[in-house]
Amino acid sequence: MAMIAAFWAVPAAAKGCTLGAVGQTVQLRIGDTGRAAMLHLPAGFSRARPAPLVLLLHGSGGTGAAMLENSRLAKAADDHGFIVLAPDAGIPLEKGYVWNIPGVPTVSGRIPGPGDADDVAFLGKAIDWLAANRCIDTSRVYATGLSGGGRMTSWLGCVATDRFAAIAPVVGLRAGNPLASDKRVPDPATCRPSRPLPVIAFAGDADGTNPIQGGGAGYWQYTMATALRRWADLDLCRTGPVQRDLTDKLYEVRYASCRAGTEVTGRITRGAGHVWAADNDAMWTFFARYRRR
Template sequence: MLLHLPPGFDPARPAPLVILLHGSGGTGAAMLRDSNLAEAADKHGFIVAAPDAGIPHDQGFVWNIPGVPTVAGTIPGPDAPDDVKFIGALIDQLAKAGCADPARVYATGLSGGGRMTSWLGCVAADRFAAIAPVVGLRAGNPLASDPTHPDPATCRPSRPLPVIAFAGDADTTNPIQGGGAKYWSYTMHAAEMRWATLNGCTAAPTTRWVAPKVYEERYTGCRDGADVAGRITVGGGHSWVVDNDALWAFLSQHRR
C-alpha cells in the first residue's frame, strides 16, 4: 500500500483520508500515479491511501466483491481475502495512529475499484462520509430476473451516504447505457436512481452543464444532506475522467 501525506502534515491534527482503489488487474501505485490525486491532496490537505486488492491477477490485483465474478470470470471463493475487512482495518490503523480523522474518511476508485467503492457504500456505509466511484457506479448486483435493474437485496446501506460518480459517455468497458460484463448490465442512471431512493431524496433530479463537455445529474432533498450526483464527460472513455478539485469539493462537504 502507498500512503501519501500532504506537505505540512501535522501528526497532532488528524487529516481527512481518501481511500483510492485501483481498477481490475491494477495496483495502488499505478492508480496513485494515473489519478494525479496526490497533487489534489497536496493542494487541499488530505491523505491518500492507495492499497492493493487481495486477489492476484495478471501483473496486479482484483477486488473481492462477494458473489460477483472478477475480470478472470470466476467468483471468489470463501477463502478469498476479505477486502471489506482489509479496508476497514486500514482505516482503523490510520485513525489509531492519529493520522486520519475517522469522521472524514472517503472512498474513490476506478472501474473495478469504482465497483468496490460502490460495494463499500452498500455494506460499510458507517465507515465513510461519502463515496466517489469512477467509471464504476453500482447499487448492488444486477437483478437475476431483470439485469437492467439493481437487486435491492444486494445493497442495503446502514445510513444515507452521499455519492458523486464520474463517467464518460464513450466508455465501452462499463457503458453508462448498460450492457457490458454481467456484473455491469444496468445503466449508470439506474444506479443513481437507486442510490437516490436509498438516500430518501425527494426533489426532482436536475441536469446542468458544470464544465465544457461535462454535465451533472443531481438528486437533492435527501436525508442527512446525502445528495447523489453523476458527472458525465461527453466523449470520455474508460479512464480517470475526474476533475479532482470538484471531487474534493463534494467529498469535503460531508462528515460522518
Template sequence: MTKMIERMLMHKLLIALCALVLTSVTAPFALAQSCRLGTPGQSVEVAIADTGRPMLMHRPALSDEARTPLPLVVLLHGSGSTGKAMLAESGLARTADAHGFIVAAPDAGIPAGKGFVWNIPGVPTITGKVPGPKDADDVAYLRNVISDLVAKGCVDPTRVYVTGMSGGGRMTSWLGCVLADRIAAIAPVVGLRAGNPWKKDPARPDPASCTPSKPMPVIAFAGDKDTVNPITGGGAGYWHYSMHAAEQRWAQLNHCTHPPTTRWVSATTYEERYTGCRDDSDVVGRIMIGKGHGWDADNDAMWAFLSRYRRAS
C-alpha cells in the same frame, strides 16, 4: 484535627479526579497529534496492523503532527492494476497536497496477471471467476486500513472517503453499501453501482444486495464513450444496468425527495443531481462528453463534494 485531615484527604481526592478527567479529555488529542507515518509530501509503503498486506500512503505536503488527524481518501485501483499505478494515474497526490488530505492506495487481495482484482461477493471479476471463501476478504482489509490509520493518529474517523476507478469504482460502490458506518461519502469513477444486477431483471440493481446502514452521499464520474462499463448499461456480467439506474437506486436509498436536475458544468461535462435527501446526502453523476474508460474525474470537484460530509464517529 480529624476534620482537618478529612479536608486534606478530600482536597487530594479532588485533585486526583481532576487529573483523571483532564487525562481522559486530552488523551485523544495527544493521540491525534502522534501520526508519524511517512514524510509530508511523499508517498510511502506502510504496514497495516497484522494484515500482512502493506499499502501505499501519501501524506500531504502541508501536513505535520500539529495538524493531524487529517481526512482520508481511500483510492482503489482498477481490475488488474495496483495501488501504485492508480495513485500515479489519478493525480490525487497533487490534489491531496493542495487540499490537505491523506491518500491510501492499497492493492486488492486477489492476484490477476501483473496486478490484482477486488473481492466483491457474488460478482465475477474480469477473469470471469466469482470470488470464493478462500479468497482475501477485501472489505475486512479495508476496514482494517481505516481503523489502523485512525489508531495511529493520522486520520480523522469522521472524514473517511473512498474513490476508485472501474473495478475499483465497483468496489467503492460496494463499500458504500456495507461500510456506511465508517465512510462519509463515496466517489466511483467509471464504475458506479448500487448492488448486484438483479437476476429477475439485470437492467436494474437488486435491491436486496445493497442495504447501507446510513444514507451515503455519492458523486460519480464517467465518460459517454466508455465501452468497458458503458453508462447506458450492458457490458460484462458485473455491469448490465445503466449508470442512471444506479443513481436512481442511490437516490432511493438516501430518501431523496426532489426531482433530479440536469445542468452543464462546463462545455464538455453535464451533471445529474438528486437533492432533498436524508442527512443532505446528495447523489451526483458527472458525465464527460467524448471520454472513454479512464480516470474521467475532476479531482477538485470530487474533493469539494466529499469534504462537505462527515460521519458520526
C-alpha cells in the same frame, strides 16, 4: 493476540501521526494484515492534527502504486490537505490485483470464493490502523476508485456505510449486483446501506467497458442512470433528477433534498472513455462538505 497488539500499538510518547514522510508517498504494510499500500501524507501535514482520508482503489488488474500515479490524486491531496491511501486488492492475477465483490465475477470470469481475501474487512482494518496511529480523522473518511475500484467503492457504500462520510466511484458506479431475474435493475438485497450516504460518480459517455447505457460484462448490465436513481431512493431524495451542463463537455445529473443532508450526483464527460474521468478538485469539494455522523 500479543503479536497483533504489538503491530497496532502506538508508542506512548507519540503526540501524533508517526507514519510516512510529509509531502511524499511511501509504501508500507497495513498493521498485521501483511497487505501493501501506498500512503501519501500531504505537504503541510501537521502530525499533531489528524487529517481527512481518501481511500483510492485501483481498477481490475492494477496496483495501488499505479493508481496513485495515474489519478494524480496526490497533488490534490497536497492542495487540500487530505491523506491518500492506495492499497493493493486482495485477489492476485497474473498481472496486478482485483477486488473481492461477493457474488460478482472478476475480470478473469471467476466468482470469488470463501478462500479469497475479504477486502471489506481489510479496508476496515486499514482505516482502524491509521486511526490508531493518530493520522486520520475518522469522521472524514472517503472512498473513490477507478472501474473495478469504482465498483468496490460502490460496494463499500452498500455494506460498510458507517465507515465513510461519502463515496465517489469513477467509471464504476453500482447500487448492488444486477438482479438475477432482470439484470437491467439492481438487486435491492445486495445494497442495504445502514444510513444515508452522499454519492458523487464520474463517468464518460464513450466508455465501452462500463457503458453508462448499460450492457457490457455480467457484473455491469444496468445503466448509470438506474444506479443514480437507486442511490437517490436509498437516500430518500425528494428532488431530481435535474440535469444541467457545467461546460460544453461536462454535464451533471443531480438528486437533492435528501435525508440527512446528503446528495446524489453524477458527472458525465462527453466523449470520454474508460479513463479517470474525475475532476479531483471537484471530488474533494464534494467530500469536504460531509462528515460521518
